[in-house]
Amino acid sequence: MIAFSCSVLFGLLLERIGAQRYVKNVRLKPATCCAGGEVVDKRSLPFRGKVKAAFAGAWGSLRPIMGYLLIGVALGAGIYGYMPQDFVMKIAGPDNPFAIPVAAVLGIPLYIRAETAIPIGLALMGKGMSIGAVIALIIGGAGMAIPEMTMLASIFKNRLVAMIVLVIFLTAVVSGYLFNILL
Numbered sequence: 001m002i003a004f005s006c007s008v009l010f011g012l013l014l015e016r017i018g019a020q021r022y023v024k025n026v027r028l029k030p031a032t033c034c035a036g037g038e039v040v041d042k043r044s045l046p047f048r049g050k051v052k053a054a055f056a057g058a059w060g061s062l063r064p065i066m067g068y069l070l071i072g073v074a075l076g077a078g079i080y081g082y083m084p085q086d087f088v089m090k091i092a093g094p095d096n097p098f099a100i101p102v103a104a105v106l107g108i109p110l111y112i113r114a115e116t117a118i119p120i121g122l123a124l125m126g127k128g129m130s131i132g133a134v135i136a137l138i139i140g141g142a143g144m145a146i147p148e149m150t151m152l153a154s155i156f157k158n159r160l161v162a163m164i165v166l167v168i169f170l171t172a173v174v175s176g177y178l179f180n181i182l183l
Contacts, residue, residue, distance in 0.1 A: 002178055003139060006171040014163060022160035065147035085127040092124070092133040100176035103133040104169055107141030117142070131183055136176030143168035 045053065092099040092106075112120060121134040129137075144165055153161050 002175045003171055006167075006174060010167040010171065014167070019160055019163055022157040022163075024155055024157060026155050065150065083127065088124060089128040092129045092137075094128075094130045094180075099130060099133045100136045100180070101169075101173050103129070103137040103176065104140035104172035107137040107139070107172070108144045108146065110137070110141045110145075112138055112141030112145070130180055132176035132178075132180030135179045136172040139172035139175055140169065143172070 090096070092103050096102070110120075117138045121138060124134055124137070125131060149161060149165065152164060156164070
């Protein structure tokens with residue numbers, strides 16, 4: 001609910017300041033593919049051809065971010081299994097007033113997905129991280145991950161990408177502090 005409210009509020013703010021002028025002029029590709037040198041409408045393909053075209057499209061989207069994905073998963077696994085509890089307590093423990101903003105920034109290279117957020121969050125809370133810092137880490141990691149920012153940079157100008165990063169960072173920090181206050 002907090003992240004949703006921040007999303008709506010910041011979305012209205014970005015619209016109010018005219019951030020849409022920072023959207024690149026992107027042309028969408030038509031739903032066609034090549035078959036033996038000729039252009040074919042994908043909708044007219046048989047089921048097997050549609051499946052083949054879908055897998056080719058999915059691989060084309062996954063391949064450029066595969067390295068970032070593997071790095072993020074490796075970092076997450078390293079934190080999960082090898083990060084010392086004292087280090088977590090020092091950086092993101094309840095006694096550090098900057099734990100939440102630090103956690104939001106640390107989430108960026110981790111590329112935290114919904115499937116991995118709960119186990120990583122539970123492990124970090126078990127090592128002493130506050131729930132607010134975990135929430136900030138998850139929002140920062142899911143929203144500002146390098147692959148997402150790369151994809152956004154392909155359709156938005158740098159100024160709008162920077163605005164989105166700031167919005168996600170502020171959402172993570174506000175959510176983290178509110179979770180610590182409310183729970």
